[in-house]
Amino acid sequence: MTQHRKATIGDVAERAGVSKATVSLAYSGKRPVSGETRRRIFEAAAALDWTASESARALATSRTGAIGLVIARPPEIISTDPFFPRFIAGCETVLAEVGMSLLLSVVASEKDETAAYRRYAAGRVDGVILLDLEVDDRRPRLMSELGLPAVRLDPSACPAASGSPETDEAAIIPAVHAENASAVHELVDLLVEAGHRRIAHVSGPLQYVHGVDRRDAFVAAMTAQGLDPSMIVEGDFTAASGRERTAELLRMTPRPTAILYANDVMAIAGLSHARSQGLRIPEDLSLTGFDDSDLAAHLSPRLTSVSTGAQAAGAMTVRTLLAVLAGDAPTTVRSDAPVVIRRETVGPPPQTP
Amino acid sequence: MTQHRKATIGDVAERAGVSKATVSLAYSGKRPVSGETRRRIFEAAAALDWTASESARALATSRTGAIGLVIARPPEIISTDPFFPRFIAGCETVLAEVGMSLLLSVVASEKDETAAYRRYAAGRVDGVILLDLEVDDRRPRLMSELGLPAVRLDPSACPAASGSPETDEAAIIPAVHAENASAVHELVDLLVEAGHRRIAHVSGPLQYVHGVDRRDAFVAAMTAQGLDPSMIVEGDFTAASGRERTAELLRMTPRPTAILYANDVMAIAGLSHARSQGLRIPEDLSLTGFDDSDLAAHLSPRLTSVSTGAQAAGAMTVRTLLAVLAGDAPTTVRSDAPVVIRRETVGPPPQTP
DNA sequence: CTGAAAGCGCTTACAG
DNA sequence: CTGAAAGCGCTTACAG
Numbered sequence: 001m002t003q004h005r006k007a008t009i010g011d012v013a014e015r016a017g018v019s020k021a022t023v024s025l026a027y028s029g030k031r032p033v034s035g036e037t038r039r040r041i042f043e044a045a046a047a048l049d050w051t052a053s054e055s056a057r058a059l060a061t062s063r064t065g066a067i068g069l070v071i072a073r074p075p076e077i078i079s080t081d082p083f084f085p086r087f088i089a090g091c092e093t094v095l096a097e098v099g100m101s102l103l104l105s106v107v108a109s110e111k112d113e114t115a116a117y118r119r120y121a122a123g124r125v126d127g128v129i130l131l132d133l134e135v136d137d138r139r140p141r142l143m144s145e146l147g148l149p150a151v152r153l154d155p156s157a158c159p160a161a162s163g164s165p166e167t168d169e170a171a172i173i174p175a176v177h178a179e180n181a182s183a184v185h186e187l188v189d190l191l192v193e194a195g196h197r198r199i200a201h202v203s204g205p206l207q208y209v210h211g212v213d214r215r216d217a218f219v220a221a222m223t224a225q226g227l228d229p230s231m232i233v234e235g236d237f238t239a240a241s242g243r244e245r246t247a248e249l250l251r252m253t254p255r256p257t258a259i260l261y262a263n264d265v266m267a268i269a270g271l272s273h274a275r276s277q278g279l280r281i282p283e284d285l286s287l288t289g290f291d292d293s294d295l296a297a298h299l300s301p302r303l304t305s306v307s308t309g310a311q312a313a314g315a316m317t318v319r320t321l322l323a324v325l326a327g328d329a330p331t332t333v334r335s336d337a338p339v340v341i342r343r344e345t346v347g348p349p350p351q352t353p
Numbered sequence: 354m355t356q357h358r359k360a361t362i363g364d365v366a367e368r369a370g371v372s373k374a375t376v377s378l379a380y381s382g383k384r385p386v387s388g389e390t391r392r393r394i395f396e397a398a399a400a401l402d403w404t405a406s407e408s409a410r411a412l413a414t415s416r417t418g419a420i421g422l423v424i425a426r427p428p429e430i431i432s433t434d435p436f437f438p439r440f441i442a443g444c445e446t447v448l449a450e451v452g453m454s455l456l457l458s459v460v461a462s463e464k465d466e467t468a469a470y471r472r473y474a475a476g477r478v479d480g481v482i483l484l485d486l487e488v489d490d491r492r493p494r495l496m497s498e499l500g501l502p503a504v505r506l507d508p509s510a511c512p513a514a515s516g517s518p519e520t521d522e523a524a525i526i527p528a529v530h531a532e533n534a535s536a537v538h539e540l541v542d543l544l545v546e547a548g549h550r551r552i553a554h555v556s557g558p559l560q561y562v563h564g565v566d567r568r569d570a571f572v573a574a575m576t577a578q579g580l581d582p583s584m585i586v587e588g589d590f591t592a593a594s595g596r597e598r599t600a601e602l603l604r605m606t607p608r609p610t611a612i613l614y615a616n617d618v619m620a621i622a623g624l625s626h627a628r629s630q631g632l633r634i635p636e637d638l639s640l641t642g643f644d645d646s647d648l649a650a651h652l653s654p655r656l657t658s659v660s661t662g663a664q665a666a667g668a669m670t671v672r673t674l675l676a677v678l679a680g681d682a683p684t685t686v687r688s689d690a691p692v693v694i695r696r697e698t699v700g701p702p703p704q705t706p
Numbered sequence: 707c708t709g710a711a712a713g714c715g716c717t718t719a720c721a722g
Numbered sequence: 723c724t725g726a727a728a729g730c731g732c733t734t735a736c737a738g
Contacts, residue, residue: 078438088457101473124419240650
């Protein structure tokens with residue numbers, strides 16, 4: 001009864017007694033339309049329940065009104081990492097403002113990843129956001145091959161790709177600079193002030209720039225304090241690795257009195273393991289997480305962590321991409337500084353280690 | 354140097370010395386094309402690095418090649434709920450097979466939710482997936498208003514909307530039936546076999562059909578065992594609610610000897626709280642989660658939980674939607690049965706409560 | 707097996 | 723301030 005056929009701009013134009021061009025212009029505002037005509041057009045559109053077809057608009061303007069995000073991590077990790085949903089929610093806020101949409105792919109292999117970008121490049125999105133930059137990331141080059149505008153969220157300030165100057169130039173991708181080093185420094189200082197000397201680090205995967213960034217910051221901060229920065233083990237952000245790496249660390253003699261984890265999940269698994277070994281937190285062992293997950297704040301004891309402003313970063317990254325699409329000069333913008341949330345898992349080290 | 358302008362089907366046709374129609378047909382396979390012609394076409398396409406523009410195809414076929422998913426939960430909850438990433442990864446596997454894409458919106462309010470669906474309906478997607486059905490969900494009606502094909506993932510077998518028969522008919526939406534009741538029954542039986550009598554339930558939000566589904570299953574299972582099913586408190590899936598509801602439960606006298614939580618995050622927060630109160634798990638208190646999150650398996654003790662096959666459900670839901678779009682009669686399909694993972698947080702109740 | 711042409715529903719110079 | 727027309731890059735009857 002309601003809708004036999006979706007109304008088109010032609011139907012609206014006819015009903016309002018104007019041309020299709022005028023209807024289009026009335027909506028885009030790209031040229032003034034007289035008040036009365038305008039009113040008639042909107043009335044007709046409302047009566048016909050008309051909205052411009054995005055497909056037609058996309059073809060006419062060669063703008064899809066969508067951006068793409070492909071996440072190449074196992075669903076297990078995404079599911080425990082509060083970063084992604086927060087980041088995506090942040091993207092959404094600014095996309096909604098401008099009536100755009102987000103295409104998301106969660107892929108399992110590098111092959112699927114490439115396929116996803118190719119699909120996106122075939123006129124599905126106007127640009128993409130690059131997350132989880134790797135140390136020698138192949139995507140900047142892929143983006144320039146595909147002619148796909150991109151913005152990356154990346155701790156490092158310089159482009160991730162390396163190679164000949166010529167190709168490099170094509171591979172330079174504007175970045176939102178999300179440095180976490182300062183938070184790692186604060187965390188180390190916090191532990192040192194509490195009296196710790198033997199501080200260990202369970203890092204994230206070192207294939208990622210952010211993993212390396214935090215690890216390097218740990219080394220720098222420890223060194224600055226005149227402490228030995230060599231107690232580092234590499235985790236992979238999963239609970240399993242948090243537990244195992246913690247077990248390794250606790251087997252050392254002398255064992256660390258504090259552990260700085262690269263994310264909350266590993267810290268929570270580590271905390272749980274340490275307790276099962278009879279250690280009290282923080283009396284026998286201090287620990288800190290990273291990401292400020294929902295759980296961190298409601299564990300007993302509450303986990304000291306760092307809030308990385310993922311949602312703001314999402315918004316900022318989209319804004320930057322939009323600017324790039326609008327033809328603005330690619331600039332590197334700095335995302336909000338991470339903030340350390342002091343809670344109950346940090347205390348003085350035990351007297352007799 | 355590489356690409357002055359994106360090649361079009363016309364360029365390929367010209368280079369291969371055929372018509373645009375033939376190029377199109379060679380790719381779609383909708384009509385036979387002679388081997389030699391075919392070869393020339395593919396060669397030309399490869400040389401020009403051509404891929405059909407999705408925008409143009411969308412306009413010509415009135416098919417976008419994309420489906421939509423809008424998630425209306427606070428990012429905090431999504432971030433700790435392993436369901437969403439797994440479900441999305443499952444969607445992706447079948448979408449990738451057929452070269453389609455997923456549009457995702459994470460929205461904060463009902464207003465934004467409606468706006469997202471409207472945007473999708475304006476020729477952005479071919480259909481949508483409805484998650485987190487509410488008890489009187491307004492979306493089935495909205496979908497029929499917008500003329501947007503939809504499939505829902507829903508524990509209940511019958512349509513979620515109610516109203517006059519006439520509108521109802523329009524609002525009937527094919528479902529993938531994801532019933533969790535059987536797992537709740539198993540969990541209750543497991544606890545009863547271990548010797549528990551005073552079993553409590555921290556439910557999910559009861560605005561959701563799945564929250565009600567699990568709660569009802571709890572009541573039924575307890576009743577079937579001849580036990581009092583009235584120790585129920587409503588949580589909201591967050592760690593905060595897990596901790597608070599657990600605290601309430603532990604203040605009761607006599608207190609429950611076992612708690613069945615509607616998700617893992619609440620169970621983990623509850624476990625942590627109980628321990629901080631000096632209770633040993635499972636000696637003093639048994640507890641079970643739901644979802645089988647990454648953390649559950651690597652806590653100490655490991656959390657008994659239930660795997661709900663979210664990834665398979667995602668794949669199944671997309672397949673169902675694809676069938677609907679292909680014009681197949683809407684059928685209700687049953688998703689994989691959830692499976693209980695017995696781990697270490699269930700033991701016999703304490704002797705002297 | 708292949709080609710010429712119309713059409714999908716918009717936007718945007720070009721004229722007036 | 724408004725209209726007629728071309729064009730975006732495909733697909734799909736229609737002819738042959």
